[in-house]
Amino acid sequence: MDQIEKQRSYYAKTAQSYDSTCCYDPFDEHYMGLTLLRGILEKYNIESVLDVGCGTGRAMRELSGKCPEVSFTGVEPVSELREEAVRNGLQADQVLEGDATRLSFADGAFDCVTMFGVLHHIPNPADAINEAIRVSRKIIFLSDHNVYGMGSGTTKVVKQLFRDVGLRRLLNLVLTKGKGYHDTDWDGVFYPFSLIDHIPLIRGQVSTTYCFPTKTFAINLYRDASHLAVLGVKQQ
Numbered sequence: 001m002d003q004i005e006k007q008r009s010y011y012a013k014t015a016q017s018y019d020s021t022c023c024y025d026p027f028d029e030h031y032m033g034l035t036l037l038r039g040i041l042e043k044y045n046i047e048s049v050l051d052v053g054c055g056t057g058r059a060m061r062e063l064s065g066k067c068p069e070v071s072f073t074g075v076e077p078v079s080e081l082r083e084e085a086v087r088n089g090l091q092a093d094q095v096l097e098g099d100a101t102r103l104s105f106a107d108g109a110f111d112c113v114t115m116f117g118v119l120h121h122i123p124n125p126a127d128a129i130n131e132a133i134r135v136s137r138k139i140i141f142l143s144d145h146n147v148y149g150m151g152s153g154t155t156k157v158v159k160q161l162f163r164d165v166g167l168r169r170l171l172n173l174v175l176t177k178g179k180g181y182h183d184t185d186w187d188g189v190f191y192p193f194s195l196i197d198h199i200p201l202i203r204g205q206v207s208t209t210y211c212f213p214t215k216t217f218a219i220n221l222y223r224d225a226s227h228l229a230v231l232g233v234k235q236q
Contacts, residue, residue: 003181003189007121008078010188011055015080019056019088029215029227030116033143034062036212036229041067041112044138044233050075050110052100052132053118057085060094073110075103100128108137116143120193123181129198133205136234140202143214143229146194147175150226160223168197195228196221206232 011018041049041063047070051059054074064072074090075098076082085095098104100115100122113136119125132140148159162171172192176182181191195211203209210231211221218224 003123006183007189011078012080014188015056015078015084018081018084019058030059030143031062032214033116033141033212033229034059036214036231037114037141038063038066040139040141040231041070044111046070046111046138048110049073049112049114050103050105050135052098052103052113052115052128053077053121054085054095055081057088057090057095059114059116060085060090061088075100101131103131103135105135107134109135111138112136112141113139114141114143119144119195119198120190121188123191125191125193126198126201129201130205133202133232133234138233138235140206140232140234141229142195142202142232144193144195144227146196146221146225146228147192148194148196148222149216149218149224156223163197195230199230202230202232206234208233 049063049070049072051072051074054060054076057074060072060074072094074085074095076095077097077099082095082097086092100118101124113132115132119128119142122128148163149156159171162168172180175192181189183189199209212229213221213225214229215227216225221228
């Protein structure tokens with residue numbers, strides 16, 4: 001079983017209990033991201049949102065309750081998670097089967113495209129980011145890890161040193177003991193990931209980029225923030 005199949009199998013097995021056992025804190029980093037996004041949706045007059053990797057529909061439920069004027073659609077590859085999202089109150093036609101790296105929508109199909117905690121599960125996250133930018137008309141909003149801001153002070157310094165001297169690939173192998181990915185019973189398969197590494201990709205395709213810490217206090221986001229949200233604005 002390859003890494004993608006392993007990850008999807010993990011979510012299939014945990015779908016019904018995922019919200020209660022894996023979302024430990026209802027006020028976690030993604031909740032902070034959702035709180036930020038609510039104001040952003042209003043600021044940019046967003047009428048349609050695509051949530052990629054929507055899982056059990058947590059983000060869509062939270063936002064739709066606060067933003068009833070916005071149309072929400074989710075994409076999720078795991079059927080068990082889609083079924084759970086519908087059981088949680090979403091409409092079946094809101095939660096579609098799909099792959100983050102190959103979205104079946106036209107360019108600019110949605111005002112806003114979001115991903116919450118998805119990219120660190122994708123072996124080629126740049127492909128997913130490019131797709132999010134492609135199908136968004138106005139903005140993208142990504143909430144995910146910054147591996148360089150995780151751990152003790154010494155651990156962070158060592159990780160940042162590897163990155164600063166151009167040894168990101170070697171760092172990934174060190175962190176995963178040679179496998180290139182983590183395989184856990186609490187988050188399935190995931191990869192050492194940082195939104196920081198993909199900001200140049202985003203900035204090259206949008207007009208304005210904003211970054212926010214969503215979990216730990218940080219003056220220097222690269223060095224101190226364990227989790228980040230990135231807003232990319234295509235149109236004002």
